[in-house]
Amino acid sequence: MAIALILPVLAAASVIRGPGLIAAWSDDEAGIESMLDGPAVGWAERSRPWLTEMAAATGDRQRESLSELGEHLASDTPERSSRAGILIGVLLADQRIESPTRILAQDLLLGQLERRVDTGARWSVGADIVCARALDASSVPDGLSDGGPTIRERLSAVAAGEFSHPNLATRVECAATALALAKDTERGDPLSKSLTHFLLAVLRAETPDQAKSPRTWPRITTLAWVKTRSAETLARWTGTKNLFRPDGPWAHQMEEADRFEALLD
Numbered sequence: 001m002a003i004a005l006i007l008p009v010l011a012a013a014s015v016i017r018g019p020g021l022i023a024a025w026s027d028d029e030a031g032i033e034s035m036l037d038g039p040a041v042g043w044a045e046r047s048r049p050w051l052t053e054m055a056a057a058t059g060d061r062q063r064e065s066l067s068e069l070g071e072h073l074a075s076d077t078p079e080r081s082s083r084a085g086i087l088i089g090v091l092l093a094d095q096r097i098e099s100p101t102r103i104l105a106q107d108l109l110l111g112q113l114e115r116r117v118d119t120g121a122r123w124s125v126g127a128d129i130v131c132a133r134a135l136d137a138s139s140v141p142d143g144l145s146d147g148g149p150t151i152r153e154r155l156s157a158v159a160a161g162e163f164s165h166p167n168l169a170t171r172v173e174c175a176a177t178a179l180a181l182a183k184d185t186e187r188g189d190p191l192s193k194s195l196t197h198f199l200l201a202v203l204r205a206e207t208p209d210q211a212k213s214p215r216t217w218p219r220i221t222t223l224a225w226v227k228t229r230s231a232e233t234l235a236r237w238t239g240t241k242n243l244f245r246p247d248g249p250w251a252h253q254m255e256e257a258d259r260f261e262a263l264l265d
Contacts, residue, residue: 032065035087036072036080047087055096062101066091070108073127074115081127085109089134106151109135113158113174118166125167132158132173136180152181156191160198160216168202168217172226175199176233196237196264199230203257207250213257231256238263 035047054062072084091097092105109131119125135151158165159174175195182192201213205223224246231244240263244256 032068032072036075036083040079043083047083051087051090051094054091055094059098059101062091062097063104066101066104066108070111073108073112073131074117078126081112082130085112085127085130085134089130092134106135110151110154113165113170114154116158116163116165125170128165128167128170129173132170132177136177150181152178152186153191155181156195160194164216166217168220168226169229171217172199172202172229172233176229179233179237193264196234199234200257200261200264202226202230203234203244203253203260207253207257209250209254209257227253231260234260234264 032050035043035050038046050065054065057065066088069084069088073081073088075081075084088105088108092102092109097105112131113128117128132155135155155174155178157163159171159178165171165174175198179192179195186192197213198216201210201215202223204210204213205215205227206221227244227246231242231246235242235244238260240259243259245252
């Protein structure tokens with residue numbers, strides 16, 4: 001998969017999960033525009049003062065800035081939209097941000113995914129993957145909800161619902177996050193089963209066993225990343241070691257898919 005797709009995901013993982021990262025940042029002024037544009041080098045440093053300010057701001061100020069970031073999520077520029085998603089994810093994960101503001105943050109991230117935009121290019125879907133990753137269990141506290149469909153339900157619809165996202169990589173990341181959000185009592189429910197069956201279909205795609213799990217997406221042959229991510233998710237879900245190799249022979253890929261399926265029964 002193109003490096004332009006991978007970099008935003010790595011950036012999201014490091015920024016959102018960095019221990020004590022926001023608290024260590026300075027209080028210099030930085031505007032939203034300067035954070036979303038410009039070279040990748042130094043981008044985190046340019047963002048830190050603004051995030052520090054947001055953590056200390058009032059709820060209205062936080063929500064106004066979040067709404068502005070939400071507008072940039074729909075940008076035609078992949079770097080701009082990915083950076084907006086990362087910043088929203090950081091605020092969602094910050095325990096100092098008020099609950100109504102964090103609900104707005106989750107709705108902005110979910111709203112971007114629910115737009116189901118087909119960019120037609122692998123290198124331009126980084127923002128959607130960032131949005132899905134930012135909603136995982138380490139960033140979304142238990143019980144944070146506006147009373148409507150849960151984050152897990154909304155992500156599941158994007159990943160494996162009747163009107164799923166047109167991009168396979170985004171669907172896989174949404175499925176991974178939805179499963180990470182599942183409670184113990186939800187492990188065997190229809191949502192979890194539909195997601196794990198979808199991931200099995202990804203593992204079996206383009207092998208002689210693909211008829212066992214028919215694909216629900218237009219045929220593509222560049223599958224290394226989505227197969228790797230699907231295997232990682234299934235291994236975590238079943239509590240077993242991930243042995244899947246996306247570049248392995250068909251026999252290996254089919255054997256590992258069968259092994260995961262047996263553990264799901």
